[in-house]
Amino acid sequence: MFNYASRFDFPYPEVMEALSTRAIGRAAVRDELARIALPRFFEDGFESVTFDDLAAAAGVSRSTFLRHFGSKEDVVLYVFDPLGDAISGVLASRPTDEDEWVSLRRAVDPVVELLTRDPGAGLALISLVWKTPALWSRLHEKQGSWRPAIADLLAERAGADAAPILVLRTRAMAALGCLMVAFDSWVMGEGSDDLAALTDTTFGSLAPADSTT
């Protein structure tokens, strides 16, 4: 099953911050609730599972479950939460003189790695997301929230002669979009393709252009 202790074994420790005792406990409970909930969604479909079902399965009250996750979508997409910071972290660590588009491709590796680590589980998750419009939307919303930090990092590393921020925001959008299109293909091929290779292909379809037309 999908690994939910993402906060504890996530391979990019620099994105973790100091947590109070209670915050650690809280995160652990969230992990546990999500771990219990996911199979229910996989088996019955996102819409068919109610908060009552989830609470019963987890042995807590509906109130408690709702307090840990503000919405059903949050339960499923919980695993994506740390990826924004992970992407930024990798991007910040790339050499300044590396080609921008290559750095962006590398920045997205944590996502590919997380979904590929457990064969089957990652695909099951993305398949669920892709067959459920509400989840697809919310994932894209989350992805959109990662953009500003990425664009800012691109500006920072380019220094004085950086392209306008609008240009950099566009490239951040494109990079994350390439990842999403790769997911799309991965789901359509039912996992028969290699996600990293698909991502290479989508990134290879585009390139930054000089905006001084």
Add this chain to the structure above:
Amino acid sequence: MFNYASRFDFPYPEVMEALSTRAIGRAAVRDELARIALPRFFEDGFESVTFDDLAAAAGVSRSTFLRHFGSKEDVVLYVFDPLGDAISGVLASRPTDEDEWVSLRRAVDPVVELLTRDPGAGLALISLVWKTPALWSRLHEKQGSWRPAIADLLAERAGADAAPILVLRTRAMAALGCLMVAFDSWVMGEGSDDLAALTDTTFGSLAPADSTT
């Protein structure tokens, strides 16, 4: 106020199809209901307006309002419905030997044109969408649904030596994404920038690349 009779004065008549008498009436009612509903959303915010409010404002029952629009989001995003076909229509009409990226930029003109036609109304709409996560998500979902047709048209016009469909899907994503990033900037600048110019800039930030790396 925003022009809601989009089905009747939309400047790309080729995308219109023959409608039965009842279907015409139905579309007219939808136009009217949306026209009445929009100002409510602008004034009170998307979440604060209930279906009861909308039904009362329109002088119909809640049932009837809900029968015409499956969700509140649909009411606001109704105006975007014909744009997928409009984009495809323009793309299909572009010369086959025109640069692919240029054709995609032109294909998106109907959207820019529609939002720019009435100064203020288009900006108000996009601002509402941008400040309401549920609307932002649903617009992106709708935009995502336009992609396959665009990619297919790109394949068709390139003929035998077309790039793999995954590459074309990526470029369709990028083109629509450029439009969204332009919206983003337009909203942030509160309409002080020219939407068409912003769109030119975002499109100018990227270029198709040879995927045979």
Add this chain to the structure above:
DNA sequence: CCTATGGTGATACTCAGTTTCAGTTACGCA
């Protein structure tokens, strides 16, 4: 002119998500 189709409003229902409140646990500090 008749009828079958489709639009309408009323009602009742499920479920997501919010709010409130009272009872309990356990963290951090003295």
Add this chain to the structure above:
DNA sequence: TGCGTAACTGAAACTGAGTATCACCATAGG
């Protein structure tokens, strides 16, 4: 070690989205 407070919990009631059903009415189209 004990205490006070802050946070966690569950119960209950509430709002509002969205679905389903039904009986009624208007009219398109033959």
